[in-house]
Amino acid sequence: EPEVTQTPSHQVTQMGQEVILRCVPISNHLYFYWYRQILGQKVEFLVSFYNNEISEKSEIFDDQFSVERPDGSNFTLKIRSTKLEDSAMYFCASSGGLADTQYFGPGTRLTVL
C-alpha cells in the first residue's frame, strides 16, 4: 500500500541553524501539506502546496519557513533560523484531490537546543 515517507525521523539542531525536513508524498497525489504538533498539543496546519505553489498557509508559517518541490517526488520544509519553540513533530501529508482524505507520513521529530 502506498504511503507517505519522511526523513529524517529525528533531527537535533542548534538554535539559529537551518533545517530541511524531507517528505516523499504518495506518488499520484497532487496536494501536499505540512503540519506540526508540539508535544502534548494539537496538530496544527502550516501550509498546503499544489501545482508548484503555496495554496494556503497559516499564521505559524512566517518568513522563516519555506517549502519546495525540488523534483517529481520530494517535498521539503525548510526552517531558516530555528528557534527553541520550533521543537515539535512535523508531519507531511498528501491527498489525491482537493476534497480527498489526507494521508500522513510518520513524522520528523525536530529538537532545537
Add this chain to the structure above:
Amino acid sequence: QKEVEQNSGPLSVPEGAIASLNCTYSDRGSQSFFWYRQYSGKSPELIMFIYSNGDKEDGRFTAQLNKASQYVSLLIRDSQPSDSATYLCAVRSDGQNFVFGPGTRLSVLP
C-alpha cells in the same frame, strides 16, 4: 477563528463496551469531517470520514454528523485494548487544510 473542540479525556471504557467520542466545530460552513487515531509518538491514521448528515458505518466504527448542531461523533463498538489511543477530529471548511481538535484520549480496560 475556526475552532474544533473535543473532550480531552481520558475516556475509560471496559473491553467490549461502546466508546462514544464527540466533537463540535465552530465554522457552520464546514464541509467534511474526519476521524483520525493517533498512538503516542506516531502520526495520525485515518479511521473514517463523513460528509453528509446522518450515520456512516465502517466495521466497528460509526461516524455521526449533525450539521445543524455542528456536532460530529465517533462510536466504537466492541472496544478492544488496541483501540486505546488519542482520537482526533479534523474538520475542513472551504479551504484545503484541516483544523484539528485537541483529541480525546481513549483507554480500553481489559
